[in-house]
Amino acid sequence: xxxxxxxxxxxxxxxxxxxxxxxxxxxxxxxxxxxxxxxxxxxxxxxxxxxxxxxxxxxxxxxxxxxxxxxxxxxxxxxxxxxxxxxxxxxxxxxxxxxxxxxxxxxxxxxxxxxxxxxxxxxxxxxxxxxxxxxxxxxxxxxxxxxxxxxxxxxxxxxxxxxxxxxxxxxxxxxxxxxxxxxxxxxxxxxxxxxxxxxxxxxxxxxxxx
Amino acid sequence: xxxxxxxxxxxxxxxxxxxxxxxxxxxxxxxxxxxxxxxxxxxxxxxxxxxxxxxxxxxxxxxxxxxxxxxxxxxxxxxxxxxxxxxxxxxxxxxxxxxxxxxxxxxxxxxxxxxxxxxxxxxxxxxxxxxxxxxxxxxxxxxxxxxxxxxxxxxxxxxxxxxxxxxxxxxxxxxxxxxxxxxxxxxxxxxxxxxxxxxxxxxxxxxxxxxxxxxxxxxxxxxxxxxxxxxxxxxxxxxxxxxxxxxxxxxxxxxxxxxxxxxxxxxxxxxxxxxxxxxxxxxxxxxxxxxxxxxxxxxxxxxxxxxxxxxxxxxxxxxxxxxxxxxxxxxxxxxxxxxxxxxxxxxxxxxxxxxxxxxxxxxxxxxxxxxxxxxxxxxxxxxxxxxxxxxxxxxxxxxxxxxxxxxxxxxxxxxxxxxxxxxxxxx
Numbered sequence: 306x307x308x309x310x311x312x313x314x315x316x317x318x319x320x321x322x323x324x325x326x327x328x329x330x331x332x333x334x335x336x337x338x339x340x341x342x343x344x345x346x347x348x349x350x351x352x353x354x355x356x357x358x359x360x361x362x363x364x365x366x367x368x369x370x371x372x373x374x375x376x377x378x379x380x381x382x383x384x385x386x387x388x389x390x391x392x393x394x395x396x397x398x399x400x401x402x403x404x405x406x407x408x409x410x411x412x413x414x415x416x417x418x419x420x421x422x423x424x425x426x427x428x429x430x431x432x433x434x435x436x437x438x439x440x441x442x443x444x445x446x447x448x449x450x451x452x453x454x455x456x457x458x459x460x461x462x463x464x465x466x467x468x469x470x471x472x473x474x475x476x477x478x479x480x481x482x483x484x485x486x487x488x489x490x491x492x493x494x495x496x497x498x499x500x501x502x503x504x505x506x507x508x509x510x511x512x513x514x515x
Numbered sequence: 516x517x518x519x520x521x522x523x524x525x526x527x528x529x530x531x532x533x534x535x536x537x538x539x540x541x542x543x544x545x546x547x548x549x550x551x552x553x554x555x556x557x558x559x560x561x562x563x564x565x566x567x568x569x570x571x572x573x574x575x576x577x578x579x580x581x582x583x584x585x586x587x588x589x590x591x592x593x594x595x596x597x598x599x600x601x602x603x604x605x606x607x608x609x610x611x612x613x614x615x616x617x618x619x620x621x622x623x624x625x626x627x628x629x630x631x632x633x634x635x636x637x638x639x640x641x642x643x644x645x646x647x648x649x650x651x652x653x654x655x656x657x658x659x660x661x662x663x664x665x666x667x668x669x670x671x672x673x674x675x676x677x678x679x680x681x682x683x684x685x686x687x688x689x690x691x692x693x694x695x696x697x698x699x700x701x702x703x704x705x706x707x708x709x710x711x712x713x714x715x716x717x718x719x720x721x722x723x724x725x726x727x728x729x730x731x732x733x734x735x736x737x738x739x740x741x742x743x744x745x746x747x748x749x750x751x752x753x754x755x756x757x758x759x760x761x762x763x764x765x766x767x768x769x770x771x772x773x774x775x776x777x778x779x780x781x782x783x784x785x786x787x788x789x790x791x792x793x794x795x796x797x798x799x800x801x802x803x804x805x806x807x808x809x810x811x812x813x814x815x816x817x818x819x820x821x822x823x824x825x826x827x828x829x830x831x832x833x834x835x836x837x838x839x840x841x842x843x844x845x846x847x848x849x850x851x852x853x854x855x856x857x858x859x860x861x862x863x864x865x866x867x868x869x870x871x872x873x874x875x876x877x878x879x880x881x882x883x884x885x886x887x888x889x890x891x892x893x894x895x896x897x898x899x900x901x902x903x904x905x906x907x908x909x910x911x912x913x914x915x916x917x918x919x920x921x922x923x924x925x926x927x928x929x930x931x932x933x934x935x936x937x938x939x940x941x942x
Binding site: 352366368385386389390411494497 | 740743744745746747748749750751752753754756757758763765767768769770771772773774775776777778779780781782783784785801805
């Protein structure tokens, strides 16, 4: 098991609670034995084991203090910069669909099940959602029928590692822990750039702690 | 006493039989959200059920199920509403206090029958209070587990969850009230009351623990939701900012990118494993099994259409088969022979370039085989006493996470390390 986990981590895969429960549990064991061995292994190649803020996904990253890590992370940031808006647009669209289905529009998170037929149903009823769907970068052929478009979207999201098929016949996808890690990184940008929500601005004006 | 029980049995069976006879009518009444309709011919059944207190006629040819019957069905089909969960201890404490009073009076009267009846009533009353806690706590716990899932909660569901929280608070208060009631000295002085009190507290403690754990579960969910709401607001603010400033350079984030693990995720290193047949490490067995299983599923890229050449007449023209050595093996063997003969050092990349058969070999394959094959050969002591294999790496930094082999040097054992280093530098 250890060698399989190590090999997945080194190949840039995320070990997520919802998509790879056995391996996730192995790393998460209270005795920390596997975790320590993985750390030792990753250290040899200047990497370390990281976890999402919600604690549902493990992945390998450069050590913060490794020589050249700062420059490398700047380069990676630059490379991923163009993916921020598309990812946010997708999260917004899913939140809006949940909202119209009677739930509040909080962003999806790891472990949630997305049901393709339900999403198609919700999109059909709302022109604004349809336009938002067409604006997503993962929807490449805008002239395709809606069903095909949504199916292709989920195939693309699966390639990105944001969702994984859970039940192929019912078209149920589970949101991966990687989605949470990406959201963590975007919240990091908001913090770093001092982008506040209305509530935070209000609290600041009232002299409360942010 | 036995005769009386038999009478009750017959009465209960008749009642249940009447209910069973009218099951479709009652199911219709349960399914209707408000009033259910009935036909003229069903009038006698409705009246019979009404006399049993199971239905109430409302309006013109319409009826509703009584609350008690609806509660029983709700419980049976696991569809209880929040308001159906009773956390009102009042009626139970009242009946317990009456039973205690009756028991104490019966004891004073010294009438054995009265004492026996009052004792039965008292024990029942204690059990009823215990059942009240067990029913309410299990019901709330079950409902909460149904309501809480790993989904986004809407305001409606959140208000239901908050409703359960309120019920749990009331249930905890009810337990405190009854514990306070038991602090009355009569519950310590009178032996039966004291025994029943101890038994009751023993029975209900686990339900109160369950109440506390459900309470904690709800608090966690509400907290997580709050965290998610804040996160969503923050990311929406970021989206709005990027929409207003599409060319924003996000310099501060870029400068601090190393702080976020996502921006430290390195390029993947693709790992190709191969089976080490000489290893006795059992921990690798699982990996080997998987590897072999996956091999059996792989389809060959090209079909090997072997056509057997005609061998002519049997024995008269025997087909001669000759092993053909690959170009790469040819070069490696030639180089090794040369190194052993001249006691020198050779670069495998240079040797391939010089060799007439070298052009046909792909560079990446040559880097692999020119290192791996000599390494296999030197496992033999008669070869290793002559040869040394040294890999040459490309320059690398810690963040690369991998080392790239750019050449392999084959040298005679007599060549010193410093000469190998000099040779390497001169490449």
